[in-house]
Amino acid sequence: MILRNFKTGWVEAFEQKIQTLLTLFPESKVLSIKRHLGMLRIEIEAIDKDRQYVINCVTYKIERESARICEICGKYGTRRDSYLPETMCLCWRCYALEVDALDQADTATISN
Numbered sequence: 001m002i003l004r005n006f007k008t009g010w011v012e013a014f015e016q017k018i019q020t021l022l023t024l025f026p027e028s029k030v031l032s033i034k035r036h037l038g039m040l041r042i043e044i045e046a047i048d049k050d051r052q053y054v055i056n057c058v059t060y061k062i063e064r065e066s067a068r069i070c071e072i073c074g075k076y077g078t079r080r081d082s083y084l085p086e087t088m089c090l091c092w093r094c095y096a097l098e099v100d101a102l103d104q105a106d107t108a109t110i111s112n
């Protein structure tokens, strides 16, 4: 799985699309896929400029869409940074749960 480092929301939304892209351009190479400022950042290297153009168009679209899809559950999300160690794209519910989990981790650290 290409998006193995990410949760269900983004995996369900984008894994198959990226797989299809790599099937269409089997000679291309995934350089990196990471979260950057709460959205996916995808770098795929093609063997020539024309293929690179097509791949960049698709990855750009996926990156933009990832800024609107909760990376945990797949519902509508926005990029949030308050109380989080890193900007993430989350719906309200997942955001609350995420902050809550961090809060409890903090409390556990303090009481130890």
Ligand SMILES: [Zn+2]
Binding pocket: 070, 071, 072, 073, 074, 075, 077, 090, 091, 092, 093, 094, 095
């Ligand atoms: Zn969510």
